Amino acid sequence: MTDAASAPTGQRENLPLPSYDEVVRVRSAAKPAPDKARAALIARPPRIEDVAREAGVSPITVSRALRSPGLVSPATLERVRIVVEKTGYVSNPHASALRSGRSSVVAAFVSNLVSQQYHEAADACGEVLEAAGYQLMIGQTSYSYARETAAVHSLRALKPAAVFFTGVVELEDNRNFLRDLGVPVVESWAFPRDPIDMLVGISNTDGGRMAAEHLVSRGRRRLAFVGRSGGRGRLRLKGFEARASELGAEIVVIREVEHVRSMSEGHVVLRELVASDRKADAVFFANDLLAIGALLEARRLGLTVPDDLAILGMGDSEFAAQMTPSLSTIAIDGAAIGRRAGELLADRLLERSAQAVSEHVPLRLVARDSS
Amino acid sequence: MTDAASAPTGQRENLPLPSYDEVVRVRSAAKPAPDKARAALIARPPRIEDVAREAGVSPITVSRALRSPGLVSPATLERVRIVVEKTGYVSNPHASALRSGRSSVVAAFVSNLVSQQYHEAADACGEVLEAAGYQLMIGQTSYSYARETAAVHSLRALKPAAVFFTGVVELEDNRNFLRDLGVPVVESWAFPRDPIDMLVGISNTDGGRMAAEHLVSRGRRRLAFVGRSGGRGRLRLKGFEARASELGAEIVVIREVEHVRSMSEGHVVLRELVASDRKADAVFFANDLLAIGALLEARRLGLTVPDDLAILGMGDSEFAAQMTPSLSTIAIDGAAIGRRAGELLADRLLERSAQAVSEHVPLRLVARDSS
DNA sequence: TTGTAGGCGTTATCAA
DNA sequence: TTGATAACGCCTACAA
Numbered sequence: 001m002t003d004a005a006s007a008p009t010g011q012r013e014n015l016p017l018p019s020y021d022e023v024v025r026v027r028s029a030a031k032p033a034p035d036k037a038r039a040a041l042i043a044r045p046p047r048i049e050d051v052a053r054e055a056g057v058s059p060i061t062v063s064r065a066l067r068s069p070g071l072v073s074p075a076t077l078e079r080v081r082i083v084v085e086k087t088g089y090v091s092n093p094h095a096s097a098l099r100s101g102r103s104s105v106v107a108a109f110v111s112n113l114v115s116q117q118y119h120e121a122a123d124a125c126g127e128v129l130e131a132a133g134y135q136l137m138i139g140q141t142s143y144s145y146a147r148e149t150a151a152v153h154s155l156r157a158l159k160p161a162a163v164f165f166t167g168v169v170e171l172e173d174n175r176n177f178l179r180d181l182g183v184p185v186v187e188s189w190a191f192p193r194d195p196i197d198m199l200v201g202i203s204n205t206d207g208g209r210m211a212a213e214h215l216v217s218r219g220r221r222r223l224a225f226v227g228r229s230g231g232r233g234r235l236r237l238k239g240f241e242a243r244a245s246e247l248g249a250e251i252v253v254i255r256e257v258e259h260v261r262s263m264s265e266g267h268v269v270l271r272e273l274v275a276s277d278r279k280a281d282a283v284f285f286a287n288d289l290l291a292i293g294a295l296l297e298a299r300r301l302g303l304t305v306p307d308d309l310a311i312l313g314m315g316d317s318e319f320a321a322q323m324t325p326s327l328s329t330i331a332i333d334g335a336a337i338g339r340r341a342g343e344l345l346a347d348r349l350l351e352r353s354a355q356a357v358s359e360h361v362p363l364r365l366v367a368r369d370s371s
Numbered sequence: 372m373t374d375a376a377s378a379p380t381g382q383r384e385n386l387p388l389p390s391y392d393e394v395v396r397v398r399s400a401a402k403p404a405p406d407k408a409r410a411a412l413i414a415r416p417p418r419i420e421d422v423a424r425e426a427g428v429s430p431i432t433v434s435r436a437l438r439s440p441g442l443v444s445p446a447t448l449e450r451v452r453i454v455v456e457k458t459g460y461v462s463n464p465h466a467s468a469l470r471s472g473r474s475s476v477v478a479a480f481v482s483n484l485v486s487q488q489y490h491e492a493a494d495a496c497g498e499v500l501e502a503a504g505y506q507l508m509i510g511q512t513s514y515s516y517a518r519e520t521a522a523v524h525s526l527r528a529l530k531p532a533a534v535f536f537t538g539v540v541e542l543e544d545n546r547n548f549l550r551d552l553g554v555p556v557v558e559s560w561a562f563p564r565d566p567i568d569m570l571v572g573i574s575n576t577d578g579g580r581m582a583a584e585h586l587v588s589r590g591r592r593r594l595a596f597v598g599r600s601g602g603r604g605r606l607r608l609k610g611f612e613a614r615a616s617e618l619g620a621e622i623v624v625i626r627e628v629e630h631v632r633s634m635s636e637g638h639v640v641l642r643e644l645v646a647s648d649r650k651a652d653a654v655f656f657a658n659d660l661l662a663i664g665a666l667l668e669a670r671r672l673g674l675t676v677p678d679d680l681a682i683l684g685m686g687d688s689e690f691a692a693q694m695t696p697s698l699s700t701i702a703i704d705g706a707a708i709g710r711r712a713g714e715l716l717a718d719r720l721l722e723r724s725a726q727a728v729s730e731h732v733p734l735r736l737v738a739r740d741s742s
Numbered sequence: 743t744t745g746t747a748g749g750c751g752t753t754a755t756c757a758a
Numbered sequence: 759t760t761g762a763t764a765a766c767g768c769c770t771a772c773a774a
Contacts, residue, residue: 058760060760
């Protein structure tokens with residue numbers, strides 16, 4: 001607990017009492033919900049054995065009927081189905097995971113939930129997998145090796161059915177660990193030659209190259225780069241530098257940030273750029289949140305974008321298009337990445353495929369008013 | 372899969388090959404990571420029995436040493452601790468859940484992940500609970516009774532340690548179900564008299580009242596309301612209407628929306644309001660995303676905010692302060708709600724308290740330039 | 743403070 | 759196509 005001043009309860013004394021909300025209560029139209037029965041169902045939910053007895057088969061047959069209907073005769077299948085329906089039987093996931101050594105949970109690790117692309121990817125992936133009977137469990141790695149390692153190690157105990165990362169695992173130990181885990185893994189958001197298993201990648205190098213190309217095509221020659229010092233930021237910088245140099249443009253400032261927690265970091269960075277004597281005529285922000293913060297700060301400082309300074313982002317958050325001037329950006333389709341990751345995992349889990357696919361999701365330059 | 376035109380892979384044919392990313396590989400400095408040992412650790416992780424044998428105690432003593440150290444002598448505790456460290460033993464959560472009938476997963480159901488407040492709340496709640504040894508599993512209810520019911524029913528099989536909702540459960544059946552589940556439940560984001568169990572609430576009624584009061588204090592008399600037709604939107608409208616009427620202001624338009632998926636709904640609504648012949652001089656949007664969309668649209672339409680129309684939001688997303696003009700809003704501290712929910716649940720789970728607390732988190736009017 | 747016995751509910755394995 | 763048997767790893771209940 002922090003000190004009382006910041007805790008909500010600490011403020012109560014001086015405030016009038018809150019009004020109660022008259023929250024709606026909705027009664028289900030269907031049945032009057034027999035209290036006792038409902039409570040009993042929770043206290044002692046039906047087990048596979050109960051279903052088996054009532055259907056006149058053995059427990060293992062019920063198990064098969066539910067998991068591999070193809071192995072059970074249609075008549076038996078139907079009898080089991082009826083009893084399952086009637087009793088409301090749901091398999092106990094813990095018992096199932098214990099015995100089979102595999103749970104129906106798919107672990108998704110996102111870099112953070114603040115950036116729209118990541119949670120869009122997680123949502124889309126979860127949607128696909130839920131349709132296939134799996135649940136998504138979301139964890140955050142926060143761009144930190146320590147958090148990533150902790151997350152990866154928790155998988156040994158969890159025994160997930162599959163794993164999805166909105167990123168590429170950099171620590172060799174973690175890569176090996178995941179390989180040994182023996183479950184399908186999808187990495188994403190970069191395009192390495194040697195993914196752990198499957199990949200739904202974007203080329204950050206190309207993203208950087210596209211950025212340089214675009215800014216130069218707009219007549220800019222003194223470019224600045226702002227992005228994270230590690231991981232994808234570094235890759236984007238690399239492409240940006242290479243292409244700028246090919247095109248004869250100069251990179252006058254490279255500004256690295258540790259973390260991107262909010263757009264307010266963009267404010268600071270823009271002020272620094274403006275104050276610097278190495279004047280840039282265009283900035284590529286390897287992250288939309290930073291670019292948006294910078295765009296807002298530019299207006300406050302009285303800079304005209306793009307005349308005084310062109311600003312280009314990467315990611316395409318919903319707000320990019322809404323800014324004034326609207327933010328040009330290298331768009332990343334997070335939902336498409338997540339959806340495809342979900343499909344690849346589902347294909348493996350349902351044994352429709354055994355391939356270690358590497359796919360590429362193209363980036364798209366969205367030229368708007370800020371560049 | 373949708374049609375090829377929108378699928379990323381469908382676009383590949385005409386594009387140049389992507390550049391590979393030269394992703395960094397980081398080798399841990401510590402150990403050279405013995406391949407066989409690591410693989411063996413995953414194939415056959417140490418069990419409580421292995422630890423027990425090596426520490427010269429019984430399995431149950433190891434179990435107690437890990438869960439209730441107070442019941443074990445310091446000497447034994449230390450011996451167990453050393454062996455656990457050495458073997459890298461981690462308890463199997465599935466076996467544990469199966470035997471004890473309770474898992475270490477806490478289920479969090481958020482209304483959606485698009486709104487910043489909700490995922491801030493989930494993050495904060497997760498942070499607190501992870502420190503207490505629990506994992507957060509996030510699900511979305513999407514403001515839908517059907518999704519909520521499905522989510523609630525999945526809990527029977529999951530046997531979570533606790534449940535957190537960014538909202539109040541409205542369906543009686545689900546309320547009863549959760550009560551019978553016998554695990555701590557925190558509802559939030561509203562202030563009902565009779566929560567299922569615990570509550571970290573805000574008064575939506577008061578939020579509406581504050582909104583009306585503020586707009587009237589700014590000299591407005593012809594008010595409009597925009598919000599969801601059900602749930603908290605309704606509550607906010609109720610308070611807004613009541614207070615407006617007390618203060619002699621007229622509510623000239625009430626516009627209900629089904630869902631809030633993005634700020635683009637705000638554009639549409641604003642155009643409707645402007646086109647209507649029931650002219651309002653101020654609008655209260657019961658949701659910041661809508662208000663931001665409206666603010667942007669107002670600028671496009673050439674309206675001067677707040678002179679032509681005052682705009683007030685609710686929620687206080689990060690962008691509210693950044694708009695031009697900056698958005699006035701009734702701020703909800705999502706992180707505080709989540710943190711407190713986590714603390715209450717942790718207190719119950721660690722048996723530091725057995726109370727069914729109802730707490731109130733005050734709303735804060737943040738008057739900026741749009742009103 | 744520590745230990746013994748047994749079962750949680752499912753599914754792998756082998757057999758029919 | 760179906761079934762018998764046993765075991766997954768832990769923790770509850772009870773005993774010492």
